[in-house]
Amino acid sequence: MSLPSYAFSTAARTHVGRVRQLNEDSYVARPDIGLWAVADGMGGHERGDEASRLIAARLEALGPPDSAPAFLRTVEAVVLACDQEVAAWPEGTSGSTLVALLAFGGHFALLWAGDSRAYRLREGRLDRLTEDHSLVQELVAAGELTPEAARQHPYRNRITRAVGVGHGLELARLQGELAAGDLFLLCSDGLTGELGDGEIASLLAGDAPDAAADRLVARALEAGGQDNITLVLVGVTPAVRDLDATAPLGPAA
Secondary structure, three states, X not given: OOEOOEEEEEEEEEEOOOOOOOOOEEEEEEOOOOEEEEEXXXXXXXXXXXXXXXXXXXXXXXXXXXXXXXXXXXXXXXXXXXXXXXXXXXXXXXXXXXXXXXXXXXXXXXXXXXXXXXXXXXXXXXXXXOOOOEHHHHHHHOOOOOHHHHXXXXXXXXXXXXXXXXXXXXXXEEEEEOOOOOEEEEEOHHHHOOOOHHHHHHHHOOOOHHHHHHHHHHHHHHOOOOOOEEEEEEEXXXXXXXXXXXXXXXXXX
């Protein structure tokens, strides 16, 4: 089966913000193999920065995938291995959120844990593709809190799932089809804690990923910059030729 292949334009930014002294965020940008990620080390925990860097380094080291299902299985296995390694560190509780985007042929997959997010801008509409693993998201889902109030809630940083916390990590997963003109945003909560979805959509519209990335960081800093700010933008354009991809990104089982 011949599926359309795509080329990717990528822009990645990370900033310590205006308050914190240490940047605990890391990112991966591998358009050559179709892999991007953002990892946010858990603030207030020992070695959160090392946890996020470990995840990023292991993902950065991956080679080109042989097939879509194998690609998904490999990435998931790497993350689960990081989860076990970080959980075994003797210095105390550590961990990191993660959101990863994989692309192969005409398909994409997302894997995530925690409150780092993935969005997609398609034909002018911004959709949040991930659901936070957090206390406030549970309150929003139960109808006890509005999304706007969640951004200001005193427990907004309390996540319920992360890499390395030692409770048997289950990664959330979403799969779909790519389309020419798609723009994906992966980001840490240092961005979404300062900017609502509507403002993010307006800042993404109309320009190449580099310009949009600069605008997003600048606006998050203007809004307060209370946390580290990290984002990866992935623009999707048609490739010159079609790629023979025999399967979409399938289950990792």
